[in-house]
Amino acid sequence: MDKGQYIEKWSSMEIITDYLGVSRETVLQWINNRGMPAHKVGRQWKFKISEIDEWIRSGEAADKE
Numbered sequence: 684m685d686k687g688q689y690i691e692k693w694s695s696m697e698i699i700t701d702y703l704g705v706s707r708e709t710v711l712q713w714i715n716n717r718g719m720p721a722h723k724v725g726r727q728w729k730f731k732i733s734e735i736d737e738w739i740r741s742g743e744a745a746d747k748e
Contacts (some may be wrong), residue, residue: 693729695724702732719742 700707710728713719720734738744 691731691733693724694732696728696730697744699730703737704736713744 694702696710696725700710700721703710710721714721714728718738719739721730723729725732
């Protein structure tokens with residue numbers, strides 16, 4: 684692997700709730716109702732911050748009227 688290549692680490696639910704400033708319950712609702720990118724590993728949810736940022740920028744995170 685090229686040493687210059689960056690590999691993004693997986694983030695925990697705790698990191699994501701802090702990053703977004705929302706509760707765990709809100710994140711779980713977003714996963715279920717708004718297609719928030721998340722990956723189940725065993726019993727834990729894992730996230731890539733780059734995927735979360737793209738999801739927000741895409742407008743998918745917005746309230747639907």
